[in-house]
Amino acid sequence: MSILLDNQFKELPPDKSVDTKSFLDAVSHLPPFFDCFGSAVFYVIKSDISGNITKIRKVYDKDPAKYVTLQDIVEDERETYGAEWPKVGATLALMWLKRGLRFIQILLQSLADGERDENKPNSIQVNVTKAYENALKRYHGWMVQKTFQMALLAAPYRTNFIKALSKGEEVKEEDCLANVRQFLVNFTATVDAIYEMYTNLNAELDYTV
Ligand code: CIS
Numbered sequence: 001m002s003i004l005l006d007n008q009f010k011e012l013p014p015d016k017s018v019d020t021k022s023f024l025d026a027v028s029h030l031p032p033f034f035d036c037f038g039s040a041v042f043y044v045i046k047s048d049i050s051g052n053i054t055k056i057r058k059v060y061d062k063d064p065a066k067y068v069t070l071q072d073i074v075e076d077e078r079e080t081y082g083a084e085w086p087k088v089g090a091t092l093a094l095m096w097l098k099r100g101l102r103f104i105q106i107l108l109q110s111l112a113d114g115e116r117d118e119n120k121p122n123s124i125q126v127n128v129t130k131a132y133e134n135a136l137k138r139y140h141g142w143m144v145q146k147t148f149q150m151a152l153l154a155a156p157y158r159t160n161f162i163k164a165l166s167k168g169e170e171v172k173e174e175d176c177l178a179n180v181r182q183f184l185v186n187f188t189a190t191v192d193a194i195y196e197m198y199t200n201l202n203a204e205l206d207y208t209v
Contacts, residue, residue, distance in 0.1 A: 002176065003033065003165055004108075004183035009190045016193040017069040020060050023190065027053055027097070030104075036164045039154035041147065049100050055093035070094060071197050078201070086203040095205065098194045099135055105184065105191050106131035111158075112180045122157045141208045 007029040010022045031053070034046035059077075060067045067073045077089045085091060110127040117126045132148055140148065156164065162176045163169070198204045 002171075002179040002183075003029070003167055005179050008183060009186040011186050012189050012193055016189075016196070017071060018190055018193055018197075020056075020067050020070055020073065021064065023070060024053065024057050024060060027101070033164070037154065037156060039151070041151045041154055044147065045100075045151070049097065052093040052097035052100075056090045056097070059090040070194065071201075074197065074201060074203060078203075086201075087205060087207075091203055094194065095198065095203065098191060098198070099139065101187075101191045102195070103131045103135040105188055106134050108180050108184055109188070111161075112177050112184065114177075116158075122159055124155055124158050124161055125152055128152055128155050139206065139208055144209055 009026050031050045034042040077091045081088045
């Protein structure tokens with residue numbers, strides 16, 4: 001069975017609010033996935049994403065009835081933190097987490113669309129680079145961009161990546177990509193909704209790290 005279909009995101013309601021508990025449950029399956037890549041550079045990414053998730057969950061666990069949606073958390077922190085907001089708390093953690101999720105969305109969409117380097121058909125570097133340039137590069141200074149270059153060299157081959165998405169089973173590429181397309185429906189809608197919320201609440205920042 002596919003890891004992606006085992007961890008589908010929930011369909012959004014008409015008001016596009018994102019249920020905090022379902023969101024946290026879905027994204028918590030992401031960090032363990034990095035263990036199958038092997039290279040040390042992925043531990044850095046894993047720990048960054050895990051830190052974001054832990055920070056959001058800590059706020060949620062304080063009062064689940066109050067923080068039913070992600071927007072409840074961000075709006076509450078706007079009141080609580082005043083001038084410090086939005087570069088603080090779960091608002092900051094979600095700001096960065098959504099960029100990582102956008103990266104994954106673009107990467108998976110690019111694979112599903114069949115984009116590839118005809119000279120290196122078993123490489124996903126072209127897909128990873130597209131995702132990076134669209135989702136993360138503008139927020140990264142020179143040093144972190146170098147870290148990306150290292151991660152790119154350690155990127156798995158397409159066949160291994162697809163096998164990992166299929167829990168190590170041998171599956172036809174086309175079957176796996178069909179699962180990817182199905183996963184992307186609710187995943188993309190969720191990531192889009194979080195981006196829209198940050199724009200509407202004026203919570204987006206564009207500093208570089
Ligand atoms: C397959 C090849 C992938 C190559 C990936 C290359 C990615 C780019 C590498 C750049 C290295 C980034 C290292 C970290 C940089 C951080 O400095 C930066 C800023 O961090 C933030 C913190 O998060 O800084 C803030 C202060 O300014 C705060 O400290 C904040 O933390 S807070 O607020 O919580 O305290 N962070 C970033 O730039 C974010 C980097 C995200 C990178 C995401 C890369 C994802 C790669 C995924 C590849 C695998 C795809 C797998 C697809 C599906 C798997 C399915 C799994 C199950 C289903 C789960 C559903 C999601």
